[in-house]
Amino acid sequence: MTVPEKPNILIVAPQSDNKEVNAEDGVVSSSSDKSSPPTGSVNKPIDAGKSGTLLNDKKKIDPKTLTVPTSQPKQQPLALQPAESAVPDKIKEGDGIQINITNTEFINAVFQDIPQGAYAAVCSKPGDPSKGGWLAQRADSAVAQLNAKHNNYFNCSSFYLGEDGSFFARKERFAACHFFVLDDVGTKIPIERLGNFEPSWMIETSPGNYQVGIILAEPITDGAEAERLLKTLIDAGLCDPGASGPSTRWVRLPIGINGKPKYANKIGKLFQCRLVKWHPERRYTPQEIIDALKLKPVSSKNLKKVTKPTNSEANAVLTPRAAENPVISALKKSGRYKTPLGQGKHDITCPCVHEHTDALDDGAAYFEPNEQYPLGGFCCHHSHGDRYHIRDLLEYLGISEIEARHKPVIRVIAGDLSRVVDAAEKVLADHGQYFQSGGLIVSIAIDPTTGDPTIVPISPPALTRVLSTVAIWEKYDGRTKGLVRCDPPMSHVNILYNAGSYRYLRSLAGIVRQPYYRESDGVLVTEPGYDEISQCYGDFDPNEFSIPESTLEAAQTALALLEKLLVEFHFVAGTDKSAALSAIFTAVVRIALPHAPGFHCQAPIFGSGKTYLCELIGAFAGPATNIKVSYPTTSEEATKVILSLLLTNPAVIEFDDMDTDWLPHGIIKRMLTTDKITDRILGVSKTATVSTRTLFLGSGNNVGPVRDLLRRVLTIRLDPRCSTPATLSYKNYPVEKVRKNRGRYVSAVLTIIQAWRMAGSPRANVQSIANYNGAWSDYCRHPLIWLGYPDPATSLIEQITHDPDAEALKELMFEWNHSFGSQPITVRKVIKHVQEDNKGKDLYQALCELPVLDNKGNINPSKLGWFLKKNANRIIDGYAFQKCEADGRTAWRVVYVKSPDSPPPVERKREDVSEEDDDLLVNPKTNGGIKTDDY
Structure with a gap:
């Protein structure tokens, strides 16, 4: 049966001008003709609204007012004709062939009860609807302008406006569902499947x-x-x-076309x-x-929520990330x-x-979200690949952008500041x-050039950005009566930043750049990543390091290589x-050593290889070159420089080309003890505690x-003798050899240490050194x-x-005693003595050798008082300065400290001192000599 051409239908609207509906463009136009419909018409009045706005009342609509009048004269054919098709008898019974509205x-009749503040959504797409995106528009302002020559759609649901007044048909703005539609009835789904069910409408x-x-x-x-x-x-097979x-x-x-070319008729006109x-x-x-x-x-179990959260959900500050994307x-x-293809x-x-x-x-792939593509990605290698993107896939799957990001959600709730933080x-x-x-809150950054890892403290602005990246933040919006996205509040960020201690963040003791010994149990850790026991983060390729059998022969071979x-x-x-070898060992195992000495390369002239030896030692510590700085000249400068450098946990800090001593x-x-x-x-008005496990x-x-x-500093002397x-x-x-094959040379050091441990950790009978008798001697001294x-x-030791x-x-003590014996004397009298008494010239010379001028x-x-205070009770050859009082002021005297393990004082005579005077130095019991003071 051939479908008749669309006529122009006159619909009578009460209390207003007659409105003529042109089936070609679907636009209602005013007419001055107030006559009744043609004789024989079965049209009856329908209230379409005086202003064209949506009707939210629940007036029942008589469907007979919209049937096709049998006596309507034929009009000119439309530019867009429906393709020829037969209408099943099930559809034709009592309903006519085409209903003009x-x-x-149509939308006014469907959406009779919309939640306050919500709107129906329409979308219009020209040409092939498979191309381009889906731009949602408010039906109350856009439906009358929809072009009948476009693909015209409307949504099953109504939606709330955004906080900024924007309108989107998104899951997070869902207000209510007003109807359902059955797909592909007559083709994939037989008409008979509906049985006696009478739907609200059917559109071919x-x-x-x-x-249907x-x-x-x-509305739901x-x-x-x-x-x-x-x-x-869907499960019943009635929906896509x-x-x-x-x-x-x-x-x-x-009113609209199906613009897919495959549905055009024989002469190319669209359906x-x-x-x-x-x-x-x-x-x-x-x-x-x-x-x-x-x-x-279907059971409600495991269904995703698409509406505003319930009271219990609204009170939940944190919604964890879904277990599966x-x-x-x-x-x-x-x-x-x-199937998964790897790497997301x-x-x-x-x-x-x-x-x-x-x-x-074939040829289609989904990519999980990352920092560059927060929604993920969709790619199809077929001809339409440039038209379809991730948002099209999400729209097809019914996944909101919030869900697609696959992140936890934090809700900012007033009164729950502590829980939000x-x-x-x-x-x-x-x-x-x-x-x-x-x-501090820190992260680990990798240098793109050298591959060296460093610790990076996070500032409040950076923390704000990070928090907005790792989670989706929401707050309640009173206008939409629902949750809307927001940025992390600065008040919450600052509280987290200044917390000082944290419940959930893992502690980071340091970064390791090669296999390392765990301090607590001595186990050699050969796997990278975070170690819960040592709290160290290993950033290295374990395949680059190989430790052979731990034997004496293997150790000797490794030593020859070094x-x-x-x-x-x-x-x-x-x-x-x-x-120098001990410095190399220290570079390899520094993370396992609570304390380690510094190393100073000393030579009599430039060009002796001092800096190059430092570079060689540093190459064993990590992939990057040494951080080189000038030696600080003041204590204040030293504090600023050292703390700022140690914040990043570098492998090596080198004071290069020093022109002053290690002050x-x-x-x-x-930092050395x-x-x-x-x-x-x-x-920054904030303190930090940093690790000193740096070479x-x-x-x-x-x-x-x-x-x-x-x-505290071990000197390595070089002298080319030219x-x-x-x-x-x-x-x-x-240096170049180690840089190219660092894993081999680091493994040689570890081989020697392992062999020494397997041999029973034999320790030589050598002098002990305070602070460095433990791990440093075991790993860097005794194996050699x-x-x-x-x-x-x-x-x-020297x-x-x-x-x-x-x-x-010692010289000061000798001259002091020669001038004053054990008599307490104030600093002021000492200065007066050396300035006025000719006998005080030797004491003056001794003082000039000290930092008191x-x-x-x-x-x-x-300066003299500070020096005496700093060296009080320091025993040198059995003698020490002792603080006391004289004339009601602070005074000082030299005393002999008796010790059962110390040898008797060394005799010393001066040419200008008589035997009687000299006896005062060696006989503590002599009247007027140095007083014995056991303490």
């Missing part, structure tokens, strides 16, 4: 293919209930499996959709739909998931596989890339070469450690002695026993 009137959308609409008696505002009923229809959510369901309006059945008064409850269509209800779950549910890529069936050449099911810390910890270290690296360096003595600044002393130091961060190196010509650093060592040529290039090398700590400062202090060369009372 505007899209506005392609030749012989119908969409079922209007709900009451519970998204879970709407999804459950839709799932029930891709229709996974009520909020993403677009169906055709009666015109047509309403063939229209009974808007037929409305059903969910149970009536289930009973009439003989459906099996919702997009992957939806793909599996719709039968379109194939998945092989899937393209939703538009029917458009592929020969309908080949805890939730923020928890999602930060669950992310796995953030830690706490020394009271010795080849040192053959061209001009060491002063064998102990200096041993010290004993407070923080320099602490303590595991951690705490101080204020420069430019400290220095180099300079004829400079070295002094005073308190003599026992006038121009810079002109010497070298062939081995040891075990293999026949001299004690690498020899220079350290520096301690031949302390020039101690010699100067001002810029003019005069003795400064404050």
Whole structure:
């Protein structure tokens, strides 16, 4: 049967001008003709609304007012004709062939009860509807302008406006579901499947293919209930499996085309959709739909919520991330998931596989979200691949953008600040890339050039950005009466930043760049990643490191390999070469050592290889070059420099080309004898505790450690014994060798240590060194002695026993006693004595060797008093300065300290001292001599 051409239908609207509906463009136009319809017409009045706005009342609409009048004269044919198709008898019975109604009137009849503040949604797409996206528009302002020559759709649900007044048909803005539609009735679904069920409408959308609409008696505002009923229809085979959510369901309006080229007629004209059945008064409850269509209800278990959260959900501050990516779950549910391809890529069936050449099911993939693509990605290698993107896939699957991001959700609830901050810390910890270290929140960054890892403290602005990345933040919006997305509040961010201690973030003790010994149990850890016991993070490739059988022979072979690296360096003595090897060992195992000395490369002239030896030692510590800085000149500068450098946990800090001695600044002393130091961060009113497990190196010509650093810095002496060592040529290039094959050389060090441990950890009978008798001696001293090398700590012991400062202090004690004996005397009287008494010239010379003079060369009372206080009770050759009182003021005296293990005082005579005076030094019992003071 040939479908008749569309006529112009006159619809009488009460209390207004007659409105003429042109079936070609679907636009209602005013007419001055107020005459009645032609004789024989069965049209009756219908209230389409005076202003064209949506009708929200529940007036029943008589479907007979919209039937086609039998006596209407034939009009000119439309430019777009429906393709020829036969209308099944089931549809034709009592309903006519085509019912003419505007899209506005159609939507008004369907959406009679919309929640306050919500709107129906329409979408219009020209040409082939498979191209381009889906732009939702408010029906109240857009439906009257829909072009009849476009593909025109409306959504099953209504939606709330966004906080900014924007309108989107998205799951998170769902207000209510108003109807359901059965797909492909007449083709994939036989008409007989409906039985005696009478739908609200039927629209032929392609030749012989119908969409069947079922209007709900009451809109469903519970998204879970709407999804459950839709799932029930899908499981019964009455809906497209891709229709996974009520909020993403677009169906055709009666006035519009089906622009797919395959549905054009023989002369190329596109198919015109047509309403063939229209009974808007037929409305059903969910149970009536289930009973009439003989459906099996789906359980609510595991259904995703699509509506505003319930009270209990709204009170939940943190919603954890779904165990499985919702997009992957939806793909599996719709039968379109194939297999994982690795690295977040998945092989899937393209939703538009029917458009592929020969309908080949290949070439489509889904990519999980990452920082660059927060929604993930969709790619199809067929010809339509440039038209379909991730949002098209999400729309097809009924997945909202919030779900697609696959992140936890944090809700900012007034009065729950503590819980919100805890939730923020928890999602930060669950992310796995953030830690706490020394009271700070930190992450690990990898240098793209060298591959060296560093610890990076996070600032408040950076923390805000990170929190917005690792979680979706929501707050309640009073206007929409629902949750809307927001940024992390700065008040919450600042509280988290300044917390100082954290419940969920893992503690980070340090970064390791090669296999390492765990301090607590001595186990050699060879796997990278975070170690829960040591709290260290290993960033290295375990395949680069290979430790052979731990035997003496293996250790000797490994030592020979290391010795080849040192053959061209001009060491002063064998102990200096041993010290250089000890520095290499320290570089490898520094993370396992609570304390380790610094190493200073000393030479008499430039070009002797000091800096190059430091580079070689540093190459064993990590892949990056040494961090080189100038030696700080003041204690304040030292604190700023050292703390800022240690915050990043570098492998090596090198004081290069020093032109001054290792001055004993407070923080320099602490970094070499303590595991951690705490101080204020420069430019921030916040303190930090940093690890000192970094290798400290220095180099300079004829400079070295002094005073308190003599026992903390081990000196390696070089001397080429030529006038121009810079002109010497070298062939081995040891630094380059280690850089190219660092794993081999680091493994050689570990082999030696392992062999020493397997041999029973034999310890040589050598002098002990305070602070360095434990792990450092075990890993970096005794293994070398075990293999026949001299004690690498020899220079350290010599520096301690031949302390020039101690010699100067000893000289002061001698001259002090010669002038005052054991009599208490104030600093002021001491200065007066050396200035006025000719006998005080030797005491003056002794004082001039000490840091007690001002810029003019005069003795400064404050400096002298500070020096005596600093060296009080320090025993040198059995004598010490002791603090006391004289004339009501602080005074000082030299005393002999009796010790059962110490030898008697060394006799010393001066040419200008009589035997009687000299006897005062060696006989503590002599009247007027040095007083014996046991303490």
